[in-house]
Amino acid sequence: MTVTADNLAAALERVESHLHPVGSFELADHTVPTGREEIWRFTPIKRLRGLHDSAPLGGSAYDAVIDAPSGVLVDRLHGTAADAVRGTSGFIPIDRISARAWEAAKRTLSVRIPTELVADEPIFVTLKGTATDEDEATATHVVLTAEPFSKATVVFRFEGSMTLADNVEIVVGDGAQLTVVSIDDWADDAVHVGHRHIKVGRDATFKHVDVTFGGDVVRHDTTAEYAGPGGSVEMLGLYFADAGQYIEHRLFVDHTAPNTKSHVVYKGALQGEGAHTVWIGNVLIRKVAEGIETYEENRNLVLTDGCRADSVPNLEIETGEIEGAGHASATGRFDDEQLFYLRSRGIDEKEARRLVVHGFFNDLIRKIDVPELEESLFATVEAELAKTVLAELVEPAEASA
Template sequence: MTTITEAPNVAAAIETVESHLHPTPSWTVEDHPQPTGREEIWRFTPLKRFKTLLNPVEGLGTLDWSGEFPDGVTVEEITLEQARELANEAPTDRISALAADQSVHRTHIAIAANAEIAEPIVFTGRGNGGEARDHLVVTVGANARATIVLRYEGSANYAEKTDVVVGDGAAVNVVTLQDWDNGSVHGGQRTVSIGRDAHVKTVTASLGGDIRLQENSRYDGPGGELEAYGLYFADENQHIQHRLFVDHNAPHTKSNVDYRGALRGKGAHSVWIGDVLIRKVAESIDTYESNKNLVLTDGCQADSVPNLEIETGEIAGAGHSSSTGRFDDEQLFYLMARGIPEVEARRLVAHGFFADIIRRVGIKEIESRLLATIERELDLVHGSTTTKADEQ
């Protein structure tokens, strides 16, 4: 527990940052013009694929949501005005602005203060084709303990605006699994606000469909900690894009970001944009961001752009790293020199590459599912003809 004496609402007083990396937040769709692809935040995005999410749509639906909620957790539908009041940030791009404006259902999941929820809270959204847009707000009361799992399955053109508001002293794990059928498109914005002395761990796994997610984090007081982990697997002609923004807007805060991805097949494209802003007020913070990409076949492209914006020299530590490459020859040689066949050696290296992320999920069922997906992808690399579509 920290003993900092600054006002707990110091973060709320920080001005909105404006730059080519950070568009001005606004609930008004017209404030987010149709992108041309020349804008910094859109230049890596294949706009034709995401066109359906960039325009108003009539006859919208929602995903078929299901879940079981224990004592201490309430779920309710809310109005547009209530969703905006509860949210921790207005939309920063056109997709999320349309999602918030056109949502058929706006949902509030509330975890009571001091609640200790032992079992994961699993909320599953399944698409049945067509267009769907949702605004979800999760609020976690002070000193609560919980794990929240959001699973996306089936087929849809889906846009989301998601806000997670974590109270002072709470400890929360947020796991999101994008496991869409082929041909699905998923875009949107997720924002996590971290209360004073709170600890938040996020694990994001993107496996199926074309995906573009803006993932923002900010602090509502000193002493907050963020662990943000991610994994993704881009197949032939698949586009997966994660854009992270960690706003250190309060002193004595911490963040650790580690995203890892693999690519297989011609036209597979992954994009990871990491940005950490250390504001002038954010003294004695500690942050590190890392992105690693494993290229399994020819014809893939991985774009990785880490950024650090530092406005004060009074920090405990700040750094970033990025790497993209094929299998480590030394690791393969080490394993093969001990009699392990090359195919199995490559499999072991790939498992090791993702193991640090998967083990942080902390939910056996999802960990097993992710491992099975990696096995399936590696089989494809080595000549198997079994695909996810074949298994369905």
């Protein structure tokens, strides 16, 4: 099949995903969600502090620190300068919160890696919330651009207390290699609803790592599309929910070009009464996307009673001319064979269970391939485990697929 601008546009117009609504910049096109809608049916609407309705988004109770190596261009844009870069990823708000954040963001942070630049050190963008209960919610907008044949790693870190609705656009130019790591290490009272949209160019490589530990309610909606053939997307996720905490990750990979690849692996652990995680993975393979290869996987490890993990993988396929497509999902407790193996070698039960949890996350953390982060992430996992008395963990049970 010969791909032309005309037949590509026609194919894109005809197909809609039932898990990914049609976008609009007009706030009036996005009704206030009630929780009965498909894309909101898991989310605790009442805990969003009005982000989904009409709560003011003019807050600024945060500090932002950017540490970028030489050659990387960082600008805080206003007015027409901001308008010139916003939307370059093809992002269109898909729900009321993203549309409200689009309207309310006071300025746009632009991070640009120039053509053929190879950044030797990661770019760190740290947002530390300083809000109190009385402070308004905040809306922010970021545009990250990796120009053709550049190579860089960008780390977003979220800390402190605030109520945040943010939109992040990522443009990966032809032949570029970009890794983006997003770490939500909020205080226990934070609420964060984030939308990330990625456009991957011809023969470009993009890796996204989403790490979520802190916060009261965290909901991330991450979408990726392709601007040309040969692009590759890898999405990795790591999350750990404690008592009463709600974490939701929604992913949508839209194969809009032939000979593209996507690989999604998310792993989560839950402990404590009322801990709730949601993972929604959706891949749309359009008619034009011949020769693509995709796989998505979600694994959840339940550490105590009283937890709930929802996992919904989904494939929507419009052409059979593909290399491969699949998905897997499993939620369960400890693997009794692993525990038996460790205990048979003289390791006590508490330590054995701790080692199983570390092993569950270990391969994923190593895939991040950012040495500056590996040690701190392992330490955070250890700190999460310390919140639960290991002796009170549930007895091993066979995982369910």
